Amino acid sequence: MAGASYLSGTRGSPLRRKSSSDDRAMRLFILVIAIYLVIALAFPLYVMFSKSLENSQGGFVGLQNYLEYFNTPSLVYSIQNSLFIGFVTTCITVTIAFVLAYALTRSRMPGKPVFKTIAMIPILVPSLLPGIALIYLFGRQGLINELLFGHEIYGPIGIVIAEVFFTLPHALIIIITALSIADARLYEAATALRASRPRIFFTVTLPGVRYGLISAAFVVFTLSVTDFGAPKVIGGDFNVLATDIYKQVIGQQNFEMGAVVSMVLLLPAGLAFVVDRIVQKKQVALLSARAVPLEPLPNKRFDSLMLVYSIIISIFILGILGVCQFAALVKFFPYNLSLGFSNYQFDLMDGGGWDSYFNSIEMASYTAVFGTIIVFAGAYLVEKGQGLGPIRGAFQFLAMLPMAIPGLVLGLAYIFFFNSPSNPLNFLYHTMTILVISTITHFYTVSHLTATTALKQMDSQFESVAASLKQPFYRTFLRVTVPVCTPAILDISIYLFVNAMTTVSAVVFLYSPHTTLASVAVLNMDDAGDIAPAAAMGMMIFYTAAGVKILHYLLSRGIESRTQAWRVAVAN
Amino acid sequence: MKNSFFGVRSGLAAALAFGLSHATFAATELTVYTAVEAEDLKKYAARFNEDHPDIKINWVRDSTGIVTAKLLAEKENPRADVIWGLAATSLLLMKGEGMLHAYAPNGLDGLDSKFRDKSNPPSWTGMDAWVAAVCVNTVESDKHNLPMPASWKDLTKPVYKGHVAMPNPNSSGTGFLDVSSWLQMFGEEGGWAFMDQLHQNIDHYTHSGSKPCKQAARGEVAIGVSFAFRGAKSKAAGAPLEVIIPSEGIGWDMEATAIVAGTKKLDAAKTLVDWSVSEKANKMYNEGYAVIGIQRLAKPVEHFPENIPQAMIDNDFEWAAQNRKRILAEWQKRYDSKSEPKS
């Protein structure tokens, strides 16, 4: 390595630092993780894209499949349907979430933590579950189907309600964040100028959260357009893009057309992703470090109004869950309402029985453990590594990409890539490993961002100091970086665990008879008409995810109190 | 697999267990594709393992159409060793594609002549007949003042509009045997005309053949076109159901068994197929199905309509298999708009 290239004093080529053993080790590691992302993400997507240009014999046909697609009215109709669902869901969810976020940040109503916790519940259940609840509530034998005034729940109405339930927490988190960074001084100034409450709302509050609202809108739109659980369960004959992929692939084994629909579905998701990234940057710029946090003033009428509103939203969410639990326990709805556990005999149903529940826990555990290691190590190497600029840039891009890839698309891409007999990785197909890999990849971006944020908050000089003290990087990583980032590491692992429990979309194409999953079992039991056991399994997922969340909370509290002595400094 | 999850302590052990957690315990594992009702799978495997504990069955279950499509899609790179419990029409299709390994199992002679492939040695052997039937929810039909239907043609009456569900033949074997039987009974033209009328009354087409009956059992629809076995099961579970055998006659298909050509586990596959035609196996089929491969062993099944053998039409499986693709395409073109996703 030593040679003319960095002879001092030579003009022309700039000097390059001689690599230390640390540099070499870090480059090796980052290369390994980058290769992982290429294999788990870039290659499959590429193969899927090329499949969309092939016929079923593997011959290249150019845009033939696309032409066929756009000449099939029922398929094109799905685009309209998807956009319609996305648009309506976005309007409703963002409105509901905004008012709730407003109540949680700008009122003095009691019970805020409780309402916030309840609003987060939908994250803990598969998106199939609200659909099942809606059948019990508004189906032909629904408990309160009179409320629909003769309208049919199977179709757009049902899908939208289910999607609102499913997307609400995602929108809420974003808008609460946007509302919390408000600067009290702006409000004081507006009040001093004697602006009326509505005027303040429209001139100060709304402009302040506009990026948050845009961001929330795009997140909700993407989620509702790419979600497949709700339309599958409650959509009836109202076809959308996500169900079309499933139908083409699972129903008709028409993989090429599935690839075409996938490419079409990538468009709105990709667009939403780009807009969200732009808006995120602006939102950060809006953040003023010197902002004074806003303390809401008590206002009896406003506070009770917000309280009533929050209660209604909570009833909606808890009601959905309650109905599912009720359905799971009722022996034979609607003719025999006595309670029992007969619907928990999953072994007598489609979907893999109790094994699938334990498979899910196994899969979620592996995903949490290995995913956290891969994601955190990857983020660390990108942040702290030296050299390999282009590879780090590519890595960063690959890490952000999964957010724009709907799970169904990823799953289908995996079939193409991993099930090809010529792929040396073919042995992974139909294994637990491929489920874990696909789930880690599917939820990579948010985990990566969490890790990156935590790492950025650390003093960037730690590594320099450690190097001057002649300490290998891994020692500082293990003794300082990991302990300081423990809360973020826990967050990542819990995020991965919960999502691995609830996800259906990517894994629905990848499970095998040995590796059936609980969430897929919900889908398959519903498909076979065993809706009560489907509800029962859905609730098992909820209880598991909720249990893990509670465990996480207790663990975090424990760590917080044990490390309080030094953690103050990190917070500052 | 539960043990491997809870037993894992260190990350290293987890890494080793990663992907290896499903290590083989039995001497041989067979991947068996099936469309047999989910609730029977454990029983089938358990009974088989009473005699052959050294062969482990890994089931891949889905509805008939899906399993068929899956097998066809995997033609170049088959993942199944044995097919146990798939419609004979589907197996005929695969026989035509050269995907089956012809084999004359021990005990072939005991089977009813209808219950085997005509070639010698046969490519497939039958297990039981599964027959179409109509599940009517008595509570719902009372509520809506629906008369009890007695024939297929009855179902086209305007009074039933929006009250009927049936399986999509593209994904469901039951759906296909309905359609192919109507085409055989009413003739090609009459059959489509009947279906056009029926389509007017259909609320939705389901992906699964049993779902219409399960929905009728729950009252989600009043009438579900399904199959007799499912109706009997739901009735036994306490559903207010009447299982109707339409007067024109009913379509039926056989659940049958075959070895997938190219399997690396031919010996174990043969053992399984031998067992699948045994008397013990036939008695097991008889627990759910009234018409089985060794008919002399058959005993009546609870809640099953009694006139089934007489109502079964003279089904031309070869015709159905040969025309399957055309029929499905035509059906898709005419009626797909009312299908659930996944059809």
Added chain:
Amino acid sequence: MSEAFLKIENLTKNFGQFTALRNISLEVFEGEFVCFLGPSGCGKTTLLRAIAGLDIQTQGSIAQAGEDISVLPPAERDFGIVFQSYALFPNLSVEKNVAYGLESRRAHRNEVSQRVAELLALVDLADQTKKYPAQLSGGQQQRVALARALATSPGLLLLDEPLSALDAKVRAHLRMEIKELQRRLAVTTIMVTHDQEEALTMADRIVVMNHGVIEQIGTPQEIYASPASQFVADFIGTMNFISARTASAGKCVLEDLEIAVDTSGLEAGQPVQLAIRPEDVQLGADDALEDQSQARGTIESLEYLGAFVRATVELDQSGARVQADLSTGDIDQFALRPQSSVAVTFPAEKIRLYSLDA
């Protein structure tokens, strides 16, 4: 002392199109305390990071103790470093922080703890060993960082704005302490600072930098008394700049005065900036106007700055403003008030001239 301990030759650092350091050459001798002084963006931190190997220079060489270290990674160089943020590991106690660089060197545990105790005693923190950094004051944290950097007995100590996060009083105190420690250990030290007072009080030599080049290297006295450029003159201390013109060799013309000064390197009749520090300007009673070296002016304002008074004087002829520092005794003696007319004296030996294009 003959051979430099640290030898920097023709160092250039580019960030894309921007040149942060241009052809820097510099020698630092063993045991010396050198300050890099300059406004923010002048390249002083970039130079320090190049010496540490944290950001490698684009061109040029660095040798330490006779060894070419130009392209070595930080871990293969011999230095200890203290950052403005201290970069103390928050989850490790004070003693663990100090021991961090010692532990993996296979040192015996007793030796390590003995060395840690010794270092903490050195920085006067022997009683804080078990505390976490967050439980210490800023000054204490600074001293922990210093102890940690010194733990491995590095040949070179690098301090990157080590005091700027502290409040004034602590800063003044730590200044003394660090200087004293450095003298005692005789460790070659380079400190980056933008605070001239810090540099003047602590450094053996100061390297004044601006826009990526070295403006001047010298002892604090040299830098203050004989600034080599207008920038240095302006940046260090307070300086009057008055427009003037060179006359014949050894003379310059200000107002109607002709003053004898050193004009070497300047052509006759060239416009120049005449620089003189306020404490060197002398004021006297108007009537005492004696010779050609005095100008007439009017006191515009008097600013009391505790120990002395700073007068702003407008020169009558050109209207140029000059600041002069006076003792309170002078004020009383000459009965100076705003609007008083005064005689202004520019002692020739205190005047420096800078050409305008500099």
